[in-house]
Amino acid sequence: MAFTFKGGIHPDDGKRFTAAKQIELLNAPTHVVLPMTMHIGAPCAPLVKVGDHVCLGQKIADTEAPVSAPIHASVSGTVTEIAPKLHPNGSMVQCIVIENDFQDEPDPSIHALDPDTLTTDEMVAAIREAGIVGHGGAAFPTHTKILSALNKIDNILINGAECEPYITSDYRILLEYPWEVVGGAKILLRMFGLNEVKLGVEMNKQDAFPVLKEYLPQDESIKLCPLTTKYPQGAEKQLIYALTGREVPSGKLPADAGCAVFNVDTAAAIYRLFATGMPVIRRIVTVAGSAIANPKNLEVRVGTPIDQLIAACGGFSEPPNKLLMGGPMMGISLVSDEVPVIKGTNAILAFCKNECVTAKNPVCIRCGKCLAACPMRLAPTYIYNYALKRNVAELERYNTLDCIECGACTYVCPGKLPLVQGIRSGKQLVTDERRKRK
Amino acid sequence: MSDLTKLKVSSSPHIRTSDSTRQIMLDVVIALMPSLAISIFVFGLRSLTMVLTSVCGCAFFEWLYCRTLRKPVTVSDCSCIVTGVLLAFCMPVAAPLWLVLIGDAFAIIVVKMLYGGLGKNFMNPALAGRAFLMASFPVMMTLWTKARTALPLFVTPDVVTAATPLSALTESGNFHLPDATLLDLALGMTGGCLGETSALALIAGGLYLLYRRVITLHIPLSYLGTVAALTFLFPHGNAPASFMLTHLLSGGLMLGAIFMATDYSSSPVTKKGQIIYGVGCGAITVFIRYFGSYSEGVSYAILIMNACTFLIEKVTMPTKFGYVKPVKAKGGDEK
Numbered sequence: 001m002a003f004t005f006k007g008g009i010h011p012d013d014g015k016r017f018t019a020a021k022q023i024e025l026l027n028a029p030t031h032v033v034l035p036m037t038m039h040i041g042a043p044c045a046p047l048v049k050v051g052d053h054v055c056l057g058q059k060i061a062d063t064e065a066p067v068s069a070p071i072h073a074s075v076s077g078t079v080t081e082i083a084p085k086l087h088p089n090g091s092m093v094q095c096i097v098i099e100n101d102f103q104d105e106p107d108p109s110i111h112a113l114d115p116d117t118l119t120t121d122e123m124v125a126a127i128r129e130a131g132i133v134g135h136g137g138a139a140f141p142t143h144t145k146i147l148s149a150l151n152k153i154d155n156i157l158i159n160g161a162e163c164e165p166y167i168t169s170d171y172r173i174l175l176e177y178p179w180e181v182v183g184g185a186k187i188l189l190r191m192f193g194l195n196e197v198k199l200g201v202e203m204n205k206q207d208a209f210p211v212l213k214e215y216l217p218q219d220e221s222i223k224l225c226p227l228t229t230k231y232p233q234g235a236e237k238q239l240i241y242a243l244t245g246r247e248v249p250s251g252k253l254p255a256d257a258g259c260a261v262f263n264v265d266t267a268a269a270i271y272r273l274f275a276t277g278m279p280v281i282r283r284i285v286t287v288a289g290s291a292i293a294n295p296k297n298l299e300v301r302v303g304t305p306i307d308q309l310i311a312a313c314g315g316f317s318e319p320p321n322k323l324l325m326g327g328p329m330m331g332i333s334l335v336s337d338e339v340p341v342i343k344g345t346n347a348i349l350a351f352c353k354n355e356c357v358t359a360k361n362p363v364c365i366r367c368g369k370c371l372a373a374c375p376m377r378l379a380p381t382y383i384y385n386y387a388l389k390r391n392v393a394e395l396e397r398y399n400t401l402d403c404i405e406c407g408a409c410t411y412v413c414p415g416k417l418p419l420v421q422g423i424r425s426g427k428q429l430v431t432d433e434r435r436k437r438k
Numbered sequence: 439m440s441d442l443t444k445l446k447v448s449s450s451p452h453i454r455t456s457d458s459t460r461q462i463m464l465d466v467v468i469a470l471m472p473s474l475a476i477s478i479f480v481f482g483l484r485s486l487t488m489v490l491t492s493v494c495g496c497a498f499f500e501w502l503y504c505r506t507l508r509k510p511v512t513v514s515d516c517s518c519i520v521t522g523v524l525l526a527f528c529m530p531v532a533a534p535l536w537l538v539l540i541g542d543a544f545a546i547i548v549v550k551m552l553y554g555g556l557g558k559n560f561m562n563p564a565l566a567g568r569a570f571l572m573a574s575f576p577v578m579m580t581l582w583t584k585a586r587t588a589l590p591l592f593v594t595p596d597v598v599t600a601a602t603p604l605s606a607l608t609e610s611g612n613f614h615l616p617d618a619t620l621l622d623l624a625l626g627m628t629g630g631c632l633g634e635t636s637a638l639a640l641i642a643g644g645l646y647l648l649y650r651r652v653i654t655l656h657i658p659l660s661y662l663g664t665v666a667a668l669t670f671l672f673p674h675g676n677a678p679a680s681f682m683l684t685h686l687l688s689g690g691l692m693l694g695a696i697f698m699a700t701d702y703s704s705s706p707v708t709k710k711g712q713i714i715y716g717v718g719c720g721a722i723t724v725f726i727r728y729f730g731s732y733s734e735g736v737s738y739a740i741l742i743m744n745a746c747t748f749l750i751e752k753v754t755m756p757t758k759f760g761y762v763k764p765v766k767a768k769g770g771d772e773k
Binding site: 009011090165237241247248249250251252319320321322323324328329330331332333334335336337351357360361363364365366367368371372375376377378379381398399402405407410411412413414415416418420421424 | 442444445446447448449450451452453454455457458459461462510512515517555556557702703705706707708709712755756757758759760761762
């Protein structure tokens with residue numbers, strides 16, 4: 001039996017293009033671009049100057065802010081530029097550019113850590129120093145998540161749902177590096193002082209189950225839980241509900257429901273940190289979509305410009321209409337291919353035709369499909385209408401701020417309404433109004 | 439490298455289902471075809487003439503309204519075809535063709551377009567059109583012909599009205615089951631409105647709509663279930679089972695429960711609301727059939743519940759995920 005939640009949608013998962021493609025190592029680029037914001041939270045400040053020599057894995061930017069993660073050199077070489085550059089989110093962000101000397105000379109401070117001899121505080125500090133963030137896409141600093149959950153939770157969940165269509169990077173990690181995921185889970189267990197971790201994987205990744213089972217510990221401290229293939233199964237709140245039956249209270253954190261959720265690649269990153277001492281400098285990225293000539297899963301250095309990933313996949317087979325970072329349901333659409341891979345990048349997708357047509361005069365026919373699809377049990381068509389009318393009182397009444405922006409409503413809408421886009425503007429109206437009231 | 443200056447940048451999501459409003463409307467039309475085929479077999483080709491007239495009438499009036507008011511023409515969403523077919527389906531086959539056009543004009547212009555068009559009308563246009571005709575032309579709207587009577591294609595036929603199974607069943611003081619057998623009712627070999635007679639053909643269409651996920655079971659099941667329960671528990675005569683089945687299979691109940699009550703614009707969007715709405719439709723249908731002066735209660739039952747839709751929807755909004763009772767603002771581990 002597979003676990004799941006109520007609502008959701010079944011889009012074509014599109015994973016067939018890359019599911020069977022082994023992770024390929026992409027050669028380090030001639031230069032990497034490292035934005036000071038690769039995570040949710042405060043931006044970092046550079047610790048190096050133009051002309052400095054940096055080693056592989058050397059910390060090059062940091063901040064005192066509690067919600068943030070330091071940044072490390074993903075190649076060894078010389079800092080050639082510190083200037084605002086185009087960020088995947090479309091804005092200009094301060095970036096450190098490093099010219100690669102192809103020596104991959106590691107930073108002398110890097111050495112393996114033994115989780116059994118460290119205290120929890122030391123382990124959390126090590127995770128912070130390594131710049132580990134949520135690798136599922138949102139890139140929330142992992143040490144902040146751990147600190148908010150310590151002593152409050154009784155459930156650790158590892159998220160291998162990978163419910164976004166087309167993306168297969170987590171699936172390939174489960175197949176090719178199962179010991180890293182399992183090892184990361186064991187470290188988390190020790191850190192939280194608990195004795196069970198649940199690893200949720202969607203049923204469309206069943207091939208990974210036998211591989212994983214070989215590495216699972218005998219004491220059954222890591223439980224493999226099959227999940228129904230449904231979007232958004234990997235959304236934090238929906239995953240918690242599926243695996244524990246608990247609902248995260250509205251406006252609260254998963255820790256308030258006694259849970260902490262970590263992506264499989266985040267767990268793998270934690271394992272790699274303790275096994276090798278190496279901070280986050282690599283990332284596994286699925287490159288796919290109808291406009292990509294030869295879709296692949298690539299292991300790349302953080303900071304590699306994405307045009308090099310696309311070139312490694314044979315370039316564009318057709319001129320792309322849309323270029324995405326992340327999945328087609330929640331990814332961001334890029335304005336250019338001259339942006340770097342950042343820590344939260346799990347996929348680069350390129351589509352040749354517009355696959356999300358919004359009608360010129362979209363009309364709600366009141367079919368109710370958006371209500372049935374909403375994993376948060378909201379009424380998207382109502383919220384959309386009130387957002388268009390800028391009616392803040394009604395937006396509050398229909399719980400606009402609870403929307404997780406998964407896009408399921410927009411996907412199913414036969415009237416082709418831009419529902420989630422409208423709801424986002426509604427959320428903005430509500431937060432603006434609340435700020436004014438304070 | 440390709441030219442990337444034409445990249446489209448937009449807010450997520452970036453994919454959509456291939457379903458569209460037009461596809462849904464055409465699915466409904468497809469689902470109505472078995473009934474039309476039976477109707478042509480039972481009442482002759484005049485059925486087809488009626489349906490085509492009605493569809494053309496609806497499309498024309500919608501086009502005329504949009505052009506006159508200089509609004510974008512919405513005929514291409516095909517919702518007017520559904521209204522056209524459904525209105526013809528709930529008229530007697532012997533009614534004059536001009537009467538169909540009057541019904542079309544009322545349904546499209548007054549009920550649908552004046553309220554803002556597709557999705558904004560609070561009543562089912564086809565049923566409101568029928569109710570308008572029933573009130574204005576009661577004699578012509580009850581010209582029931584016997585099954586398998588030859589009728590002229592275009593001129594208004596001169597027929598003697600015959601009893602329908604339902605009027606025989608619900609006439610006051612008459613506690614006898616109609617002459618038509620249950621099999622006749624299921625197949626549609628009886629008198630009645632053009633498209634309502636064959637329960638089996640309508641159910642076949644309903645199954646197609648379920649398969650295509652155009653409708654869900656909530657409304658039809660709660661509607662039919664309520665009628666079945668009430669007629670079984672309070673039967674006239676001493677054969678509750680066949681009395682119940684006769685009620686279920688006769689009149690416009692199947693057409694109403696599967697195609698009319700499930701109309702998107704005029705039924706609740708919430709699942710809980712749809713069940714309340716279906717039960718309400720069923721109860722009012724039985725009340726009208728038992729106590730009303732009309733033998734048929736389906737159309738008025740649905741229209742009355744249409745008027746309640748907005749209220750039902752308001753009180754049946756789903757409780758959001760992670761809802762915490764306000765008193766327990768500092769909720770503990772579990773909800």
